[in-house]
Amino acid sequence: MKNINQVYPKDSSPCNCMNIRRASRAVTQFYDEALKPSGLTISQMGLLRHIKVTEMITISDLAKMMRIDRTTLNRNMKPLDDAGLLVIRSGEDSRTRQISLTDEGKVAVDNAWKMWGEAQSSLKEYLGKEDLGKLTQLLAKLEAIIP
Amino acid sequence: MKNINQVYPKDSSPCNCMNIRRASRAVTQFYDEALKPSGLTISQMGLLRHIKVTEMITISDLAKMMRIDRTTLNRNMKPLDDAGLLVIRSGEDSRTRQISLTDEGKVAVDNAWKMWGEAQSSLKEYLGKEDLGKLTQLLAKLEAIIP
DNA sequence: TGCGAATGAGTGTATATGCACACAATAAAC
DNA sequence: GTTTATTGTGTGCATATACACTCATTCGCA
Numbered sequence: 001m002k003n004i005n006q007v008y009p010k011d012s013s014p015c016n017c018m019n020i021r022r023a024s025r026a027v028t029q030f031y032d033e034a035l036k037p038s039g040l041t042i043s044q045m046g047l048l049r050h051i052k053v054t055e056m057i058t059i060s061d062l063a064k065m066m067r068i069d070r071t072t073l074n075r076n077m078k079p080l081d082d083a084g085l086l087v088i089r090s091g092e093d094s095r096t097r098q099i100s101l102t103d104e105g106k107v108a109v110d111n112a113w114k115m116w117g118e119a120q121s122s123l124k125e126y127l128g129k130e131d132l133g134k135l136t137q138l139l140a141k142l143e144a145i146i147p
Numbered sequence: 148m149k150n151i152n153q154v155y156p157k158d159s160s161p162c163n164c165m166n167i168r169r170a171s172r173a174v175t176q177f178y179d180e181a182l183k184p185s186g187l188t189i190s191q192m193g194l195l196r197h198i199k200v201t202e203m204i205t206i207s208d209l210a211k212m213m214r215i216d217r218t219t220l221n222r223n224m225k226p227l228d229d230a231g232l233l234v235i236r237s238g239e240d241s242r243t244r245q246i247s248l249t250d251e252g253k254v255a256v257d258n259a260w261k262m263w264g265e266a267q268s269s270l271k272e273y274l275g276k277e278d279l280g281k282l283t284q285l286l287a288k289l290e291a292i293i294p
Numbered sequence: 295t296g297c298g299a300a301t302g303a304g305t306g307t308a309t310a311t312g313c314a315c316a317c318a319a320t321a322a323a324c
Numbered sequence: 325g326t327t328t329a330t331t332g333t334g335t336g337c338a339t340a341t342a343c344a345c346t347c348a349t350t351c352g353c354a
Contacts, residue, residue, distance in 0.1 A: 014283075015178075015189070015193055015196075015263070015267065016174070016267060016270050016271075016279070016282075016283070017174050017175060017177075017178040017189045017193075017266075018189070018193045019283060019286045019287075020167070020170060020171050020174050020286055021171055021174075021175065021189075021190070022213075022214050022215075022286070022290050023167060023171075023286040023287075023289040023290045024167050024168055024170075024171035025214070025215065025311075025312090026214070026289060026290045026291075026292055026293050027163070027164050027167050027168075027289055027292065028164060028168065028311090029293050029312085030164075030292050030293055031162075031164040032312095033293075041339075041340095042162070042164045042165070042168075043168070043339080043340070044339090046162060046164075046165045049162075058302075058303095059302075059303065060301085060302060060303080066169075067169050067172070067173070068169075068172065068340095068341080068342095069341065069342045069343085070302085070303080070342095071303090071304080071305085071341085071342065071343080072340065072341050072342060074303075074304070074305095075339085075340075075341085076339080076340065076341090078339090079338080079339070091302095093301095093302080093349075093350070094302095094348085094349065094350090095301065095302040095303065095348070095349050095350070096301095096302060096303080096349095097302085097303070116162070119164075120162065120163060123163050123292070124163075126288075126292055127285070127288065127289075131285060131288075132163070134281060134285065135163075135282075135285045135289075136161075136163070136166060138274070138278060138281065138282045138285070139166045139167055139169070139170040140166075140170075141273075141274065141278075142170040142173060142174055142274075142282075143166075143169050143170045143173045144173075145173055145174065145177050145270070145273055146173045146176050146177055146180075172341075172342090175341090176342085179342095188309075188310095190309080190310070191309090205332075205333095206332075206333070207331085207332060207333080215310095215311080215312095216311065216312045216313085217312095217332085217333080218311085218312065218313080218333090218334080218335085219310065219311050219312060221333075221334070221335095222309085222310075222311085223309080223310065223311090225309090226308080226309070238332095240319075240320070240331090240332080241318085241319065241320090241332095242318070242319050242320070242331065242332040242333065243331095243332060243333080244332085244333070
């Protein structure tokens with residue numbers, strides 16, 4: 001099967017956005033596969049880990065930190081809340097919600113963390129230290145393309 | 148607001164997967180913003196463009212080419228089909244479906260293409276030719292981390 | 295202190311993503 | 325030629341993503 005880049009007319013170039021979206025899907029599947037025994041996706045583990053290292057953060061602040069839409073974050077918490085891995089309380093300012101992990105949530109993160117480590121190491125080995133460093137730098141810059 | 152990388156314990160490293168997912172979201176929003184007047188998302192334009200350069204391709208082949216799940220592709224076509232931008236016919240092998248653009252679809256792609264060009268150029272200028280080349284190479288390798 | 299502005303959160307809607315499963319049609323084996 | 329394996333597609337389900345809009349609460353100021 002030909003890649004789209006081989007069939008594009010010569011006067012055009014492959015879409016950088018589709019390139020990163022494809023790579024993102026592939027890497028996500030790679031990590032999800034590694035995390036499978038934990039019952040968490042990489043997205044969920046990432047969210048839980050953010051909550052763990054910033055106890056009692058509000059939804060908006062957490063969204064800013066993760067650079068994800070506030071409403072997306074809100075919905076992503078739903079299955080984790082249902083599973084009893086996190087709790088959502090009203091803060092002093094009753095507009096805010098304070099998010100924190102339950103004991104069960106902490107256990108789940110610690111468990112998934114080991115599998116995550118395997119995937120992380122595996123990717124590092126796959127790309128090589130130098131390329132991984134460059135990639136990290138480039139992704140950070142890309143992320144900053146929007147305010 | 149602190150970045151998660153600044154609050155992680157020293158003995159851990161930031162997640163490469165979350166890094167690429169964040170960057171992917173940002174770049175997607177950047178392109179979607181540029182494509183806004185066209186009424187298409189970058190994902191939709193990418194799909195339509197693939198169909199345009201490979202007239203009468205089947206769903207499975209298109210999915211392989213785009214490296215996207217077959218069922219995801221199937222559903223992504225829905226709004227474009229509803230909008231009359233593409234047609235789905237049964238192939239000679241009656242298990243298959245032949246996808247092609249309508250005239251309206253071709254016009255929509257050509258229109259969005261101009262706006263895409265702006266975003267593409269803008270990103271190239273933002274990263275610089277050298278870094279963009281390196282990025283493209285790294286993304287291609289990442290994509291190949293899964294079969 | 296009371297009113298308008300700003301902030302934090304939730305919901306409706308729509309698209310994107312992929313796994314598990316089911317079904318129909320073709321291809322392969324015998 | 326019939327049976328079996330393979331292939332191409334569709335659907336149910338669950339999660340991920342973000343925009344537009346609404347609502348409640350707090351803040352700032354006159």
